[in-house]
Amino acid sequence: xxxxxxxxxxxxxxxxxxxxxxxxxxxxxxxxxxxxxxxxxxxxxxxxxxxxxxxxxxxxxxxxxxxxxxxxxxxxxxxxxxxxxxxxxxxxxxxxxxxxxxxxxxxxxxxxxxxxxxxxxxxxxxxxxxxxxxxxxxxxxxxxxxxxxxxxxxxxxxxxxxxxxxxxxxxxxxxxxxxxxxxxxxxxxxxxxxxxxxxxxxxxxxxxxxxxxxxxxxxxxxxxxxxxxxxxxxxxxxxxxxxxxxxxxxxxxxxxxxxxxxxxxxxxxxxxxxxxxxxx
Numbered sequence: 001x002x003x004x005x006x007x008x009x010x011x012x013x014x015x016x017x018x019x020x021x022x023x024x025x026x027x028x029x030x031x032x033x034x035x036x037x038x039x040x041x042x043x044x045x046x047x048x049x050x051x052x053x054x055x056x057x058x059x060x061x062x063x064x065x066x067x068x069x070x071x072x073x074x075x076x077x078x079x080x081x082x083x084x085x086x087x088x089x090x091x092x093x094x095x096x097x098x099x100x101x102x103x104x105x106x107x108x109x110x111x112x113x114x115x116x117x118x119x120x121x122x123x124x125x126x127x128x129x130x131x132x133x134x135x136x137x138x139x140x141x142x143x144x145x146x147x148x149x150x151x152x153x154x155x156x157x158x159x160x161x162x163x164x165x166x167x168x169x170x171x172x173x174x175x176x177x178x179x180x181x182x183x184x185x186x187x188x189x190x191x192x193x194x195x196x197x198x199x200x201x202x203x204x205x206x207x208x209x210x211x212x213x214x215x216x217x218x219x220x221x222x223x224x225x226x227x228x229x230x231x232x233x234x235x236x237x238x239x240x241x242x243x244x245x246x247x248x249x250x251x252x253x254x255x256x257x258x259x260x261x262x263x264x265x266x267x268x269x270x271x272x273x274x275x276x277x278x279x280x
Contacts, residue, residue: 002136003083004280006092009138012278013096016142017072018104020274021064024055027211028187028273031248035185035238044243048185051238051271066272069106070144072097072126073204079135090128098122109147129201141208143275149186149268152178155200158262164223167192167264172230174266175247180240183270185248187211188231191265194255202253203267208275211249224250248273 024032032055036048058065074093086092101108101123108123133139154174158166171190178186191202214221228250237243248271257263 001081001083002079003085004138006084006086006089008280009084009089009092009140010087010096010099012140012280013074013093013142014100014103016140016276016278017097017100017106017144020142020144020276021066021069021104021106022062023059024065024272025210025275028248028271029055031211032185032271035245035248039238039243039245041237041241041243043241044238044245047238047241047243048245064106065274066146066270067107068109068146068148069101069123070146070274071110071150072101072123073143073145074126074128075131075139075141075143075205075208076128077131077133077139079137080132081136082138093128094124094126097124097126129205138280139277140280141275141277143204143208145204145274146270146272149178149182149270152182153203153265153267155196155263155265157196158264160260160262162262166262167223168227168230170264171227171250171266172234175231175236175268176234178268179236182268183272184236184240185238185245185271187248187269187271187273188227188250189267189269190227190250190252191267192252192254192263193257194263195257195261196263198255199263199265200267202255203265206251206253207267207269207273208277209251209253211251215252215254217254220252220254224252227252 111117189203189206191199231247236246
């Protein structure tokens with residue numbers, strides 16, 4: 001049994017919130033630079049060039065990549081042999097978010113009540129997903145999620161007979177409905193299977209997978225490429241102003257499901273697909 005003090009969790013969450021908002025992941029950055037070279041539209045090339053410049057300024061001047069610094073999503077993979085000491089784990093995580101957004105001068109975008117709309121003024125609480133795994137370590141992924149693209153996401157309960165064709169249609173249709181509102185070029189996370197809520201979590205988790213690592217399941221990896229090609233054929237393009245780069249990548253995660261269902265979730269993220277992962 002390994003003991004971990006929750007102060008260490010708070011410290012890492014704080015640092016990760018700041019890092020994620022200032023420095024874009026290398027895989028996403030690489031896709032943007034690659035798209036700039038391959039983009040067929042001149043205005044698309046200009047927009048991708050502006051995104052490149054924006055990334056550089058954000059890193060050099062320590063300012064957010066995007067003004068929407070998101071609602072903080074945290075994925076925790078906790079080793080079964082870990083014992084936490086100190087504060088309640090969830091309180092420690094939210095304290096890290098609070099410190100990160102306050103000390104990092106990041107925009108506070110969370111409201112206490114979805115209808116009354118009073119700002120919490122520290123970007124808490126976060127959205128926290130726990131998973132118990134073998135071992136004595138803790139893997140933390142912090143993924144601030146902006147809502148311009150989040151608002152364009154959806155869950156669709158398909159019938160089993162809809163099959164892979166139904167999944168492809170649903171994802172491409174969702175991207176077309178989003179159009180310029182999701183700040184393309186976008187990253188598309190897809191969850192297939194499970195239940196209504198499980199597929200949504202799968203789609204969110206899919207956004208945190210490295211874009212250079214296709215699914216380990218051959219038929220799913222093939223589906224990822226097929227959907228990406230179809231999305232980029234829509235012509236929505238960078239900024240929604242036309243072009244051949246509407247999406248930088250499509251990641252799909254799957255889970256067993258009921259014989260009567262085929263749940264599909266599409267979680268769209270703008271080009272600022274922020275996520276940082278650390279092992280403790």
